Amino acid sequence: MENYDSNMRAAILKVLVSQRLAVLSTVRGEQPYASLMAYAHTPDLETLVVATGTATRKFINLSQQPRVSLLVDTRSNCEADFHAAEALTIIGRAGQVEPNELEMLRSLYLERHPYLVDFLSSPATVLIKVKVHHYLLVNRFQNVMEYHPGNEKDIFS
Template sequence: MKDIHQLKSKLSTLFAEQYFAVLATRSGDSIHTTLVAFAAGDDLKTIFVCTPRATRKFANLKQNPSVSLLVHNSSNMATDIRQSIAVTVSGTAEEVPADRLEAARAVYLAKQPHMSGFAASPNTAIIEVTVDRYDVVAHFQDVTILEIQKNRIVQP
């Protein structure tokens, strides 16, 4: 696990295999978690989820875009605690703007084709989480952090 290329490829595999993640959003002092169907961008820098706008998670992330997701491959066996991988994603969420909507929807549906009706509904927002870092937990307590450096150009 302690090789960045191996680590990234593990993440790609995990994101390809797992349909669901737990999304945590915040409103004031309260944390709210929900199970969401997600898709990850090929470059591991973005995670996409869909949500109806009239939901608590949507209201929360509009108010506080700082979110966290948990993706794991545990299969509810006692031994998973040693064998499964759990990844905490920390990042910033925003609704995908109209000009990039088609591209985002394509990524999302490539992974979740059965969600096409849901994703196309007028009240559904596609949310893009720009990842700041991954906390990868393997073998129960082996934690590696993968950070994405911010070298984006600051707009004047």
């Protein structure tokens, strides 16, 4: 099991590091809503960080329903993607960053996206952390692997 976890962590990190954008899916009532987002991740893979304005639909959705998913993929929009691209789905719970975590997560986010410093500095922008419940990695078209990064209990219970 340890070898599987180590291989999964490496495969997940490879996808996360190779991409800068994810599709964040939120929910309002029964209607899903998807947004393209810049993200950063903690080295332990337990947390992802995104930033959004407080007047956005996604922020309103997150405030009412914290369950989210993100999709990060390696496609290049060509036929080879059907066998070569990888898709990483991240299932988690989102919330505003706590004051005691703000500097560390802000630095992590800006290290990856320094060109977003003005956006992140706006009083109308908030940093959101996604506590990861699990990852689903799909590669070779139909090969699905699942990884739970250090979660002691099911955050959806």
